[in-house]
Amino acid sequence: MSKEDLIIRLVNKIKSCKLQDFSIMEVCGTHTQSISKLGIRELFYPKINLISGPGCPVCVTSEGYIDVAIEILNRKNVIITTFGDLMKVKGSKENLIEEREKGKKINIVYSPLDAVKIAEENKDSQVVFLAVGFETTAPLIGLAIKKAKENNINNFSVLSNLKVMKPVLHKILKDENHKIQGIICPGHVAVIKGAEYFSFITEEYNIPAVVTGFESLDIISAIYFLIKQKNVNKKQFKNLYKTCVTSKGNLFANEIMKEVFLNNHCTWRGIGEIPNSGLYVNNKYQDFDALKKFNLTIKEESNDCCVCGEIILGKKFPDNCKFFGRECTPEAPVGPCMVSSEGTCSIYYKYRKVGKF
């Protein structure tokens, strides 16, 4: 049987299952993108409700963090280096695109190592890398910090808003009212942390979970694996992405994280503060910590928050939010579900505008 035939067969099998509003959450920006590009969300709706969890690190970057980045930009001789999609995320007032329009120096880079290079080439400037991401990007950022220390590139520093996955998953699953019946684990994080890192979902919460890749067959197989367990008492955990994900993960990458970072609490946009969910530069490498270098702290306003946290949990819909479509639009997003073009609110907004097809 060809791959195409297999996909079509699985799709038909899923479509013929007796299901109603079976909620599956994925927690990886790339899964969100793939599901959207492949049209899988609409394909199985309303039998299956695919929810995008807090899997896009840019979308959950807090307002306070962006405000601090802008504050650093206001200092003399500063170059900010960042991943591209952070540019449009708003702080309490502005985003980095607006700062760039004012003539502030902001360079989009693909790798934190490029930021170190920019620091080497601009000795008279302070080069700050905006470190957002999960365990996927953290090792590379750790490596950049190590390299900067080894080579005495003292005009380089990192403003960290790195996050780890486990605490937020615990927060979601501990909520007694959540409606999640299956989880597609974050594929990229699993590459680094190993499949075992996520087995707690099934062991502690008895929710079926699966590690999978990003192609159509990967995602559809994962959905099939999860819905098959609907009436099974003891739920299962499975790694369907064995070509890339081992059970223990990438040990070298994990060593670097241990070497450079320490865990502390961190604020997730739309969700709030979660203990131990942030990775920060540790004391050994403190000369490369932008917060210390510029003597700043990230202050989170106790904001009148949107309901993104509950939308992610499958408890509420965008229409239940007072900001939706008013203060919160794709051009000026308030919560993470609107920041990401594939977030639940952004999709709702788009469909509401154009009508369903």
Next chain:
Amino acid sequence: MKETIKLVHGDGGKYTNELIQGIFYKYFNNSMLTTGIDAAIFPVTNCKMAFTTDSFVVKPLLFKGGDIGKLAVCGTINDLSVSGAKPLYLSSSFIIEEGFSIKTLELIVKSMANQCMQSGVRIITGDTKVVEKGSVDGIFINTAGVGIIENNFEIKPIEAGDKIIVSGNIGEHGTTIALERYNIKLKGNFKSDCDSVYEVINILKEYYPFIKIMKDPTRGGLATVLNEISNLSGLGAKLVEGSIPIEEDIAVVNEILGLDPLYMACEGRVVFVVKGEVAEEILDKIHRLEQCRDAKIIGTFIEESRGIVYMENIFGGKRILNMLEGEMLPRIC
């Protein structure tokens, strides 16, 4: 001549003239230009004409498959061509940053002249301004152009059943520029598709009664242009995923960069909407041209899903393609 552009090159005096004679007249050489009077004069026969203008600020100035000069000439030729016009005369204005290398300027002007020669158009008027360092990024070029409408081409109402043809692989210009702009060192077959499309349109003149609209999918790429057409027609557009021609290297690079080839600019492609019954015939015809060997019929206009462009894959998954909103930023996750 000096090695770099000085402010005096733009003051209208001796140095300006030296630049005009030594570079612009040398390469754009034609009698309508070199008479040096304030406006070019050309005859007009009793016909409909098309007139367009575009400014070019691309960075980097030189890229695989072209440069800002070639792009400035092709861009205006293409806007005229997709309007059904045979491009004839172009103007060319340069805004140059003080300190710009004259050698690079010469390279750019030479490239413009080459493209003009190949396309049978002439640059018959122009202007040069030099601005202080930091006021522009190297060089900006504006071209405007006029052409004569051939075979009475006009845009016609789009009906359900009309087919969408794209004349070649998409996303190549935008991807090439993104790679160079973000300084990504990747090996592969990446090259801008920057080219004149007049030749493609020229061989389809006899089909004009069946061609509803022609567009060149520049900024915002194929997806944005199809949205524009869909809005204009009031119909929906259904695309078949596997049929959209994208070179494999381009697809992979976009995946890595977190970008989308459907939204990447093309600079040498045409999107045609044609009557369903002649679509295959038109495709056969353009396939004979080297630049169209990857041309495909990619979709159909439909009564349903009005105003929406969507793409369907082999298992029935649908993806709505919206217009490009805001700046396309690379994704990290």
